Structures are given as structure tokens and as C-alpha cells.
Amino acid sequence: xxALPFLLLILATLAGYLLNRMAAGSIxxxxxxxxxxxxxxxxxxALLVLVPVLTIILLWLAFExxxxxxxxxxxxxxxxxxxxxxxxxxxxxxxxxxxxxGQIFGTPEDWKIAAADSYSALRTQSDWWMVAVVAGVSxxxxxxxxxxxxxEFRARQGVERIVSGLMxxxxxxxxxxxxxxxxxxxxxxxxxLDRVPLSEFLFGTNWEPQIPLREDQIAAEGxxxxxxxxxxxxxxxxxxxxxxxxxxxxxxxxxxxxxxxxLRAVIKPVLEILAGVPTVxxxxxxxxxxxxxxRDLGQSIGIDVAPNTALAAGGVMGIMLVPFISxxxxxxxxxxxxxxxxxxxxxxxxxxxxxxxxxxxAAIPGIVGGVLLAVSRAIGETMIVVMAAGLIAKMTxxxxxxxxxVTVQIVTLLIGDTSFDxxxxxxxxxLGMMLFLVTLMINVxxxxxxxxxxxxxx
Amino acid sequence: xxxxxxxxxxxxxxRATELVAASLKRRRRKQARLKWIGLxxxxxxxxxxxxxVGSLVxxxxxxxxxxxxxxxxxxxxxxxxxxxxxxxxxxxxxxxSLGKMLPGVDMSQRKVAKSVEKILSxxxxxxxxxxxxADPKLIGQTITMTVPVSDxxxxxxxxxxDRDTPEQHRRVKDPEIGYFDALKxxxxxxxxxxxxxxxxxxxxxxxxxxLKGALAGTFWALLTCFVISFPLGIGAAIYLxxxxxxxxxxxxxxxxxxxxxxxxxxxxxxxxxxxxxxxxGLPRSAPFVGGLTLALMTxxxxxxxTRAALKAVxxxxxxxxxxxxxxxxxxVFQHVLxxxxxxxxxxxxxxxxxxxxxxxxxxxxxxxxxxxxxxxxPFDSATALPTQIFIWADSPERGFVSRTSAAILILLGxxxxxNAVAIFLRQKxxxxx
Numbered sequence: 001x002x003a004l005p006f007l008l009l010i011l012a013t014l015a016g017y018l019l020n021r022m023a024a025g026s027i028x029x030x031x032x033x034x035x036x037x038x039x040x041x042x043x044x045x046a047l048l049v050l051v052p053v054l055t056i057i058l059l060w061l062a063f064e065x066x067x068x069x070x071x072x073x074x075x076x077x078x079x080x081x082x083x084x085x086x087x088x089x090x091x092x093x094x095x096x097x098x099x100x101x102g103q104i105f106g107t108p109e110d111w112k113i114a115a116a117d118s119y120s121a122l123r124t125q126s127d128w129w130m131v132a133v134v135a136g137v138s139x140x141x142x143x144x145x146x147x148x149x150x151x152e153f154r155a156r157q158g159v160e161r162i163v164s165g166l167m168x169x170x171x172x173x174x175x176x177x178x179x180x181x182x183x184x185x186x187x188x189x190x191x192x193l194d195r196v197p198l199s200e201f202l203f204g205t206n207w208e209p210q211i212p213l214r215e216d217q218i219a220a221e222g223x224x225x226x227x228x229x230x231x232x233x234x235x236x237x238x239x240x241x242x243x244x245x246x247x248x249x250x251x252x253x254x255x256x257x258x259x260x261x262x263l264r265a266v267i268k269p270v271l272e273i274l275a276g277v278p279t280v281x282x283x284x285x286x287x288x289x290x291x292x293x294x295r296d297l298g299q300s301i302g303i304d305v306a307p308n309t310a311l312a313a314g315g316v317m318g319i320m321l322v323p324f325i326s327x328x329x330x331x332x333x334x335x336x337x338x339x340x341x342x343x344x345x346x347x348x349x350x351x352x353x354x355x356x357x358x359x360x361x362a363a364i365p366g367i368v369g370g371v372l373l374a375v376s377r378a379i380g381e382t383m384i385v386v387m388a389a390g391l392i393a394k395m396t397x398x399x400x401x402x403x404x405x406v407t408v409q410i411v412t413l414l415i416g417d418t419s420f421d422x423x424x425x426x427x428x429x430x431l432g433m434m435l436f437l438v439t440l441m442i443n444v445x446x447x448x449x450x451x452x453x454x455x456x457x458x
Numbered sequence: 459x460x461x462x463x464x465x466x467x468x469x470x471x472x473r474a475t476e477l478v479a480a481s482l483k484r485r486r487r488k489q490a491r492l493k494w495i496g497l498x499x500x501x502x503x504x505x506x507x508x509x510x511v512g513s514l515v516x517x518x519x520x521x522x523x524x525x526x527x528x529x530x531x532x533x534x535x536x537x538x539x540x541x542x543x544x545x546x547x548x549x550x551x552x553x554x555s556l557g558k559m560l561p562g563v564d565m566s567q568r569k570v571a572k573s574v575e576k577i578l579s580x581x582x583x584x585x586x587x588x589x590x591x592a593d594p595k596l597i598g599q600t601i602t603m604t605v606p607v608s609d610x611x612x613x614x615x616x617x618x619x620d621r622d623t624p625e626q627h628r629r630v631k632d633p634e635i636g637y638f639d640a641l642k643x644x645x646x647x648x649x650x651x652x653x654x655x656x657x658x659x660x661x662x663x664x665x666x667x668x669l670k671g672a673l674a675g676t677f678w679a680l681l682t683c684f685v686i687s688f689p690l691g692i693g694a695a696i697y698l699x700x701x702x703x704x705x706x707x708x709x710x711x712x713x714x715x716x717x718x719x720x721x722x723x724x725x726x727x728x729x730x731x732x733x734x735x736x737x738x739g740l741p742r743s744a745p746f747v748g749g750l751t752l753a754l755m756t757x758x759x760x761x762x763x764t765r766a767a768l769k770a771v772x773x774x775x776x777x778x779x780x781x782x783x784x785x786x787x788x789x790v791f792q793h794v795l796x797x798x799x800x801x802x803x804x805x806x807x808x809x810x811x812x813x814x815x816x817x818x819x820x821x822x823x824x825x826x827x828x829x830x831x832x833x834x835x836p837f838d839s840a841t842a843l844p845t846q847i848f849i850w851a852d853s854p855e856r857g858f859v860s861r862t863s864a865a866i867l868i869l870l871g872x873x874x875x876x877n878a879v880a881i882f883l884r885q886k887x888x889x890x891x
Contacts, residue, residue: 065739160787164701170693171702174715174761177754181725184732247499254496267500274507276873278815280844281510281866284851288859289513319506326503352489373720380722382818383844387851407724407818414731414822432728436721443720 002127005057005134012053012138016045016145023149036155044155045145047162053138060130068122069093075118077111185436188429195423196224201430203227207393207404209413209424224427226434228393232403236314236385237378239399243318244374248325249367255326256333257355275323283387286316291388298400306390306402313388314399317381321374328370332363337457365453372446376439382407406431514870518863524652524665525615527577527641528604531555533590533597544591548583549575552605560640574637579606581666604648609664609857611638615647618856629856655864659830660841660849664857667850669865674832675745675825675840676814682749682836683756683813688806690753691760692795698761699768700790719758726755727822735823743824746836751823752813759812763805767798800887807880811873817844843869 021042028034034041073093092112099108099116100123108116149155193201204225251271255264291312298305305311336359344354360367390402391412413428531551538546553575557565565571582605589603590596606612610629613619615638625632641647658668694715702708730751734740740747771794779789795802820826826845833840841849847869850862 062738066737069739156785160785163787164697167693167697167701170690171697171711173690173694174718174757175711177718177729177757178714180733181721181729184729184736185725188732247502250496250499251503254493254500258493258496270507271503274503276811276815276877277510278817278844278869278873280815280817280847280851281514281870284847284862284866285510285513287851288517288863289509319503319510322503322506350485350489352492353485355492376720377722380724382722382724383848386818386821387848407722410724410728411818411821414728415826429728429732432725436725439720439722439725440717443717447716 002061004127005060005130008131008134008138009050009053009057012134012142013046013050016049016138016142017042019142019146020045020149020155023146024155027149027151032151034151035153036157040155040159041149041153044148044158044162045142047159048145049138049141051162051166052141053134056137057130057134060126060133064126064130068119068126071122072096072115072119076115181436185429185433188426189433192423192426192430195426200224201226205395207409209409209427222423224423224430226406226431228395229404229406229409229431230434231395231397232310232389232393233379233405233407235310235397235399235403236317236389236405237375239310239314240317240321240378241371241375243315244321244325245371247318248322248374249329251322252326252329252333253355253360256330257351257359271323271326274319275327277320279320279381279383280387282316282320283384286312286384286388290316303400305400308388308390308402310389310399310401310403313385316388317378317384320381320384321378324377325370325374328373329363329367332366332370332453333359335366335454335457336362365449365456369446369450369453372442372449376442376446379442380407380435380439382411386411406435410435511870514863514866517860518867520616520618521655521860521864522652523616523649524654525607525612526604526648526650527556527607528602528646528648529555530558530600530602531586532600533586535598538590538597540594540597543594544587546587546590548586548590549578552578552582552586556637556641559644559646560637563637570633573631573634576634577607577611577638577641579608579665580663581606581661606654606665607638607647609855612665613856614638615642615649618860655861659832660828660846661830662828664853664855664861667858667861669843669846669868671829671832672841672843672846672865674834675748676842678745678833678836678840679748679752679820679825679842680810680814682746683752684806684810686750686753687756687760687809691757691806691809692764692802694757695761695764695768696790696795699765700794701786715758715761718754719762723755723816724818724822726751727819729754730819730823741837741839743827743829743839744837745825745833745840745842747823748820748825748842749836751819752816755816755819756809756813759809760802760806763808764798764802767801767805768794770801771797797889800883800889804880804884804888807876807883811876811880814872814876815844815869817848820845821848843872 021038024034024036024038024041028038073089076092095108096112096115096119098104099112100120201224204223205227206223206225207228208223251267255267259267291307291309294309294312294315295305295307340358340362341354344358345351349357385405385408389408390404391408392402393404393409394401396403410428410431413424413431529552532555534547534551534554537551537554538548553571554565556574556577557563557571560574563570563574565574585605586603589601607615610619611634614621614630614635619628619630621635630638638647654666655668656673657670658666659671661667698708698712702711730747734747734750735742740750775793775797776789779793780786784792820842825840825842826849827839827841828849829839829841843865847862847865850858850865
């Protein structure tokens with residue numbers, strides 16, 4: 001059913017193209033001199049049909065569902081659902097939908113069946129209306145476009161205006177995505193802060209997002225202080241940097257100054273492979289190899305190590321960050337003007353002295369920028385910690401203990417069925433908001449450092 | 459200078475050379491040290507890569523074969539009457555045929571029969587059922603069929619279960635090992651290539667679980683991602699590189715794109731959950747939603763790569779076309795873009811390869827569900843290759859460990875192939891100006 005409007009759209013576009021092209025062709029055959037080539041006349045009609053009709057179809061598909069839901073819910077008998085929460089309403093709606101699909105469990109109430117009938121009727125109606133609107137609008141546009149075909153018509157300019165409009169739209173998608181992220185995260189965060197005060201979220205030292213599902217259930221009250229979560233994130237990030245910075249910087253120094261050309265040509269792609277390995281693979285590696293190894297090592301020297309220690313997750317994350325840091329540092333070292341190198345070498349320093357006393361200090365701003373970007377990656381990294389770090393938030397900075405991170409909490413709170421009306425789900429969005437803000441700040445800062453530094457030597 | 463040297467007892471020129479030589483030696487040693495430490499750091503990175511791939515291969519290669527047992531099954535009309543199809547005692551028919559192959563075993567004892575039947579995979583009876591339903595004439599005949607054995611016996615056959623461990627710590631007991639060895643001695647046990655890994659969808663039983671569902675889901679998600687991000691990315695890149703006026707707005711868009719490339723992937727998952735699923739009511743677990751999310755993440759990569767490729771086309775091409783009377787758009791679309799296409803394709807493939815391995819956003823939109831059929835459209839529920847890896851890595855059964863590694867090897871294989879295509883395109887078609 002959804003394929004039909006798209007089929008109509010393709011047919012209308014083709015029809016518009018051919019009609020206008022033929023019309024322009026016949027004008028030319030009559031001896032008139034056309035302003036634009038006939039293919040531009042065709043393109044003009046095709047784009048004129050394609051753009052608005054495609055917009056109509058996409059908007060229709062996007063808003064049809066929510067509007068029908070609302071109509072069905074408001075058509076329910078009065079007083080039935082008064083005073084029920086959002087979740088209960090969602091459940092009723094889901095049940096009505098599954099009844100309308102023919103999946104009936106037990107014997108539903110009559111009003112539910114009636115609602116399901118009206119739901120399917122509305123859906124069919126909406127589908128037919130969409131087909132009718134698509135056909136009507138397409139025909140009107142084809143007619144309009146056909147009437148514009150004259151010898152003087154500047155079809156090329158018309159086409160170019162539409163194309164440049166399309167390109168502007170394409171480049172604003174990135175902006176809309178950012179806006180979408182900010183709006184959706186803030187909306188849910190505000191709803192979260194309605195239930196949990198901001199001061200508790202920011203300064204609370206207790207994170208226990210288990211909340212009772214029913215009124216009478218005995219469960220933890222639920223505590224939403226994000227400090228232990230961000231502390232755990234920092235522990236893992238620091239462990240990762242302890243691995244990534246030395247290995248990354250030293251390999252960059254070697255690659256930049258000492259590696260023979262041929263060796264460099266081999267090493268660089270291998271490091272890129274390390275960078276291209278999906279994080280879920282690193283996560284499995286941490287669980288399968290690194291965590292047991294650390295545990296065995298701890299046992300052999302008599303230290304009790306948690307099975308999902310921060311050391312394993314952080315260490316593997318460090319490996320993931322090595323190529324990242326090394327390529328940034330390599331770029332930063334290469335960006336230092338060769339006059340500095342030549343001067344140092346000319347004064348008689350060895351290449352190592354030149355590297356440690358001139359080149360490296362000169363490249364430090366660029367390297368710091370790269371390391372900051374690595375920090376923001378480590379904070380936002382999800383799969384390694386979801387698989388290898390813990391779930392329980394503790395106020396500890398012991399890397400041998402099990403800690404949890406912001407991303408782990410987001411994923412565990414949202415995995416499985418989620419409804420948008422309990423603090424547990426909303427807490428994930430609040431954490432996501434904080435994650436977005438923190439990484440955004442670090443990224444902006446880091447990119448600024450990198451750019452400033454590049455300009456300084458240009 | 460002379461004052462100092464006279465004060466410290468004038469060194470002869472020879473002594474000065476010696477001093478320099480000594481310090482030079484020290485300094486060269488320092489240089490060698492730095493060099494070796496650097497090489498060591500690279501060695502560490504290489505070692506990690508080797509351990510990573512090595513551990514995956516050593517645990518994953520076993521999953522590419524699957525132990526099967528070949529049976530002579532008598533489709534007993536009493537157990538499987540025609541009028542009760544598709545129901546019937548298929549498991550009993552299989553068990554009986556196993557019993558016939560084990561002469562010394564008393565199958566009339568319920569307990570013994572149960573432990574013999576444990577050898578067969580749970581999927582065996584469904585295979586027999588499907589055969590009989592497809593061809594009811596088989597009832598009353600004896601057919602030869604090869605079915606997978608259950609996971610513990612698969613592990614046993616692959617020597618992953620140590621026969622020397624005490625019986626109570628072992629998942630297969632001594633008599634069961636006896637039955638299995640007896641079957642093996644008759645040559646009924648084979649270990650062919652595990653096609654089921656590619657032709658089956660997910661299952662709770664490791665010996666039946668395959669990647670078909672995940673591959674289908676990944677295919678639909680990547681297709682959606684490509685269809686959306688490719689035109690949008692190219693359009694944006696062309697506008698920003700060729701047409702955008704240098705003003706605050708263009709700068710803002712550029713900063714936006716660069717920042718978007720560095721936003722954590724899980725945030726895109728939150729966006730998808732709140733907007734696509736929460737507000738627009740798109741179906742949960744659908745590859746279409748996954749592809750949409752991945753498209754937003756891939757777009758910055760494509761934009762950046764396309765802009766670099768456009769920038770690499772020399773101005774002489776543009777000037778020549780403009781000089782012959784082409785409009786600005788004709789120049790770009792008929793000359794510059796075709797010349798930049800190899801670079802664009804390379805960037806797109808690399809972007810799609812990143813999207814292929816992306817897991818976190820797909821988890822949030824529910825593509826980690828347990829789904830036992832392959833999606834036939836982008837709106838069906840499905841898993842994707844990386845989320846399937848996550849699901850299997852979380853499963854407690856031993857058999858899933860090697861399946862997870864095998865799935866990872868397949869994922870890495872796809873990534874290597876995509877990157878190889880990208881490199882090939884770059885080298886074959888890229889124009890050197």
C-alpha cells in the first residue's frame with residue numbers, strides 16, 4: 001500500500017519529463033530557437049513534480065500515525081481512561097493496534113474492538129486520501145509545467161534554481177540533526193527534572209535507578225545522583241589514556257622521525273586497521289581475553305580483582321585509542337615547519353635531541369588537541385564498557401574494582417521495552433544530555449586548539 | 459672562553475675531541491634508546507592486533523564446522539500418523555533410529571532413551587517434520603538423513619570438552635560419551651562445513667543459530683543508510699564547496715558538520731529513540747530506523763570526503779568549462795563531480811564500513827531483539843551483524859563463544875573487503891593532476 005504513492009510519484013515524474021521534453025522538441029522542430037535545451041525543459045517538469053510530491057508523501061507518512069492515534073484515543077468512550085497514566089494509555093493503544101492487525105488475545109472489551117475497527121478504517125482512508133492527493137497534485141503540477149513550455153522559457157535557470165535549493169536543503173540537514181539532538185534530549189531531560197530535582201541529579205552520590213513498577217511493590221526508592229557514574233567514566237577514561245598516550249605518542253615519534261619510508265608504509269595501514277575494528281569486537285575481546293588474564297594475574301599475586309574490572313575495559317579502550325592519538329600526533333609533528341627542524345639539526349643536535357627539545361614541544365598544542373579528542377571519544381565510547389564494565393555505580397577510584405559509566409547506564413536503562421513516562425527512561429536521556437554537553441565542550445575546545453595551532457605556523 | 463679553560467687547566471685539543479666523542483657516544487645512545495622505545499610502542503600495538511585476531515581465530519574457526527550424525531530413520535506410521543500432521547512423535551522416531559545404531563543399549567528404559575536422545579539437536583525433529591510434511595508419502599519408509607548434534611556433543615567432537623575432567627564437572631556424562639563414541643566408530647559422525655551459520659536465523663540453541671537474520675537486517679539498514687546519506691551528503695558537500703557564499707551561515711553549517719562527526723554514537727541512538735520511534739511512531743527494531751540513524755552518522759564522513767575530492771580537481775578544468783560557456787552548475791555536475799567521483803565513492807564506502815560496525819545506536823532502537831526469521835523488508839523486526847554479536851556474546855551457552863568469534867570474523871571479513879574495494883577504487887581511478 002505504501003508502495004503505490006511512490007509508484008505514482010515515479011510515473012508522474014517520468015511523465016512530466018517526457019511531456020515537456022516532447023513539447024519543447026516540437027517547438028524546436030517548428031523552427032523556433034529555444035532558450036534552453038529540450039532536456040532542461042524535461043528536467044524542469046520532472047523536478048517540479050518530484051520535489052513537492054515527495055515532500056507530501058514523506059510528511060504524510062511521518063504524521064499519519066500520530067494523528068490517527070490521537071483521533072482513535074479521543075474517540076474512546078468518555079470516562080473510561082480518566083486519571084490513567086501515560087503508560088496505561090500507551091498499552092491500550094498498543095492493544096487496539098494489535099486487535100486491528102488480527103492478533104487477539106483473550107476476549108477484549110467491545111469498546112476496544114470498536115476502536116480497532118475505527119483504527120483500521122482510518123488507516124485505509126488515510127492511505128486512499130494520500131493516493132488521491134498525490135495523483136491530484138502531480139496532475140496539477142504536470143499541467144502547470146506543460147503550460148510553461150515556450151521558446152523563450154528559461155528552463156535551465158529554473159532547473160538550476162531548484163537544484164541549488166535542494167543542495168541548500170542537504171547542507172542544512174546537519175544543522176537540523178544537531179537541533180534534533182538538542183531538542184529531544186532537552187525535552188526528556190526537562191521531564192526528568194520535573195520528577196528528580198536538579199541538585200539531586202548533579203550532586204547526589206547515589207545512583208540506583210531501580211524504581212518500583214507498581215505502587216505496592218517493595219523495591220528500592222530509586223536514587224538519581226550522577227556523581228558515581230561520571231566518576232566511573234573518569235576512572236575508565238584515565239586507565240585508557242594511561243595505555244593510549246605513551247604508546248600512541250611514542251609510535252608517532254618513531255613514525256615521524258625514525259621509521260624508514262618502507263616500514264612507515266606498512267605500519268600506517270596496520271594502525272588504521274586497529275582504528276577500523278568495530279568497538280563491539282573490542283568489547284568481546286575484553287571479555288574473552290583481557291578480563292580473565294587480568295583476573296588470573298591478580299590471583300597469582302594475591303590481589304582480588306573484580307570480574308568486570310575497570311582495568312580491562314579501560315585497557316582495551318586504550319588500545320582502541322592508540323591509532324587515534326598516534327595519527328593526530330603524527331600530523332601535529334609534521335605540521336611543525338621544517339625550518340625549526342633544520343635549525344636544531346644544524347646546531348649539531350642529534351635527531352633525538354631535536355625531537356625532544358624542539359619538534360615535540362613545538363607540536364604540543366596540536367598533540368593536546370588530539371588527546372582531548374581522544375578523551376571525548378573515551379567518554380562517549382559505549383560497546384566496550386557495556387560488555388566489559390560493571391552495572392553498579394560505586395564511589396570508587398580503584399581501577400581494580402568494577403565501575404559503571406554514563407554510556408553503560410544509558411544503554412542498560414533503555415534496552416528492552418521502554419515507555420517514556422518513568423524516571424528510569426528519562427534518566428537515560430538526562431545522562432545523554434550531560435554526555436552530549438561534555439563531549440561537545442571538549443570537542444569544540446580541542447578543535448579550536450588544533451586550528452589555532454595550525455594557523456600559528458601557516 | 460679562554461678564561462674558563464685556563465682556570466680548569468687548559469685541555470689540549472686532543473682532550474676536547476675525546477670529551478666531545480664521549481658525549482657524542484652518550485647522546486647517540488640516547489637517540490638509539492628513543493628509537494627503540496618508539497619501535498617498542500609500535501610493537502605493543504602490533505602485538506595487541508595479533509592477540510586480538512589470534513584469539514578470535516582460535517576460538518572462532520571451530521564454529522565454521524558443525525558435527526552432524528547420519529541416521530536411518532524409519533518414519534513409523536504409529537508414531538507419525540498421516541492424519542495428525544504436522545504433529546507427531548518425530549523425536550521418538552529419531553530416538554528409535556539412534557537406538558538401533560547402539561546395539562547394547564536398552565532403549566526401553568526411559569532414562570537411557572532420554573540420554574541417548576540428548577545427542578541430537580532440538581532442530582533434528584523439525585527437519586524431519588518438514589521433510590514429512592512436504593512429502594507425506596515418506597510415512598512408512600526408511601529415510602537416510604543427516605542432522606546436527608546438540609551443542610555439548612559438538613563441543614565433545616571438537617575436543618573442547620576435556621574427557622579427563624571429573625564427570626560431575628562435565629556437561630556430557632560418561633555413558634553419553636560412550637554412545638557418542640559408538641556412533642563415531644560406525645562412521646555416522648561427520649563434521650562438514652557449517653552452512654547453517656549462513657542459512658539459519660538466530661536460535662536459542664547454539665548448534666542451530668545462524669547469521670541469516672543478522673545479515674538481512676544489516677543489508678536493509680545499510681541500504682537505507684546509503685540511499686539517504688549518499689545524495690544528502692553529496693548535495694551538502696557540493697553546495698558548501700562550490701556554491702556557498704563565505705559568510706557566518708556557511709561557517710556555522712561547517713562547524714556543525716565537524717561537531718556532528720564527533721558526537722558519541724549512543725547520542726544518535728537517543729535521538730532515534732526519541733524522535734523516530736517516540737514522536738513519529740516508526741516501528742521498533744526495524745532496519746529502516748537503524749539505517750536512518752546510521753545515515754545521520756555517516757553523512758559527515760561522506761561530506762568531508764566529497765569536499766576533499768572536489769577540492770582536488772584542479773581549477774583549470776573549471777576554467778576551461780566556464781570559458782566554453784557552461785553555467786556554474788553545468789561545470790560542477792558535468793565536469794568536476796564526475797572527475798571527483800572516485801574520491802567520493804572511496805569516502806562513501808569507508809563511511810558505510812564504519813556504519814556496518816556501529817552497535818550502540820542500534821541497541822537503543824531495539825535491534826537486539828530475539829528474532830528467528832530473516833527480515834524481508836526494511837520495516838520488519840531484525841537484528842544486525844554487530845548487535846547479533848552482542849546478543850551472542852551475552853548468551854551463557856558455551857557454543858555461543860565460538861559462534862560469536864565466527865560472527866566477528868565474518869564482520870571483519872566484510873570490513874576488510876569494503877576497505878579493499880575503497881583502496882582499489884582510489885588506486886585505479888583516482889586522477890593524479
